[in-house]
Amino acid sequence: AQDDTYTVTYSTNPQIIGSVYDNDRYGTDTPTDKEVQFSYIRRSTDNNGKYISTARGGMLRLPAGLAVGRHYVYYKIRDIKDVTNSATATATVIVLPKTTTPTTETPTTSTSTTTPTTTTSTTIT
Numbered sequence: 001a002q003d004d005t006y007t008v009t010y011s012t013n014p015q016i017i018g019s020v021y022d023n024d025r026y027g028t029d030t031p032t033d034k035e036v037q038f039s040y041i042r043r044s045t046d047n048n049g050k051y052i053s054t055a056r057g058g059m060l061r062l063p064a065g066l067a068v069g070r071h072y073v074y075y076k077i078r079d080i081k082d083v084t085n086s087a088t089a090t091a092t093v094i095v096l097p098k099t100t101t102p103t104t105e106t107p108t109t110s111t112s113t114t115t116p117t118t119t120t121s122t123t124i125t
Helices: none
Strands: 004-009 015-019 036-043 053-055 059-062 069-079 086-096
Touching: 004 015, 059 086
Parallel strands: 004 086
Antiparallel strands: 015 059, 036 069, 053 059, 069 086
16 A cells, blocks of 8 residues: 545535545556455544545545535555465545635725814803
8 A cells, every 4th residue: 555645625515535445556456346445543633523425436525515625534454365475554634725716806996075163152141
């Protein structure tokens, strides 16, 4: 198993970003679920309790709203035919903030007018 790094942009939708098997080899081929068994050793959890999971084929699945930052999945793949043959690796997922397009605001002009007031006082004796 080889370490993997993925960089994605924050999303409010779930994302599937790639397979941890893509850069691994089973003989000379990329392994499949028929040849290797995937298991988690440890994975990080964001401040909202969200974490990366996997789907068939070692595909990494990000939950909707996974926090911006670095997330890790430490995993092991084991040969189904020879359970003594296994390897470990880390998949790192970097979630970048969503970029925003600056908006141009139309400047507004306000005018205020001040009218002076005059007070006259009269004294009566």
